[in-house]
């Protein structure tokens with residue numbers, strides 16, 4: 001990995017991944033963005049930025065040529081809840097966009113990372129310790145695009161030798177760039193409410209468990225999978241990775257240890273709740289551990305401590 005293009009560099013993952021790659025690598029780390037989602041000052045000042053719309057193949061190809069890109073991070077997507085209100089657009093970005101980057105990766109010999117998600121699973125998937133290779137029949141358009149993306153990415157690898165790799169991200173928690181329109185977003189929002197001294201209104205019901213991960217672990221996963229020895233990879237698109245699994249009560253009680261007067265009430269959002277109930281409680285990430293040495297570093301306490309410290313500083 002030398003010259004890297006991040007498509008969707010101003011989103012929840014992209015904004016932090018861009019800065020981390022720029023810190024770790026000496027080549028061109030190009031921040032691709034779309035008008036209306038401009039990079040912040042830090043991203044603009046620290047390296048090249050280009051308008052790259054995932055639905056515009058010509059634009060992507062031009063930037064790949066200009067900076068001699070060898071690795072593409074394809075982070076453009078609509079998250080699960082918002083994709084339900086715009087399913088056609090979710091397909092256009094998720095799959096139309098993926099076809100563009102797969103073809104460009106084939107022609108220009110780029111390695112390609114396209115994140116997948118716990119959203120690939122559905123109601124008939126084993127819920128606890130969900131295996132790597134299991135039933136993937138999602139009920140959301142987000143999940144449909146992610147399963148299709150996994151299949152297409154594996155196809156391009158076996159048929160054309162394109163170096164496609166991926167991980168199935170759980171809900172990602174970070175204090176930098178908020179997610180937008182996901183089902184797991186509550187686990188970010190709850191920290192913002194606690195840090196601001198506000199009561200939290202939880203859209204997910206008590207007892208609903210989902211996989212979650214702190215962003216530093218997720219960034220490390222996205223980089224380590226692309227640096228992994230290809231001869232050790234039996235899977236590619238896409239690896240289960242796991243770190244934390246909790247329901248709203250567990251995270252609320254954890255935050256209360258730091259903010260004793262913190263309050264939460266439930267106002268369940270039926271869409272998000274039905275999506276959450278169709279996803280696993282916890283994934284089995286043995287294959288990622290064995291094939292490329294995946295290991296999370298943050299537990300719930302370490303994440304909570306860091307999140308609250310950083311957010312309190314910001315709101316002070």
Ligand code: SER
Nearest residue numbers: 079080117182183184
């Ligand atoms: N965080 C995503 C969502 O909730 C799942 O990958 O949509």
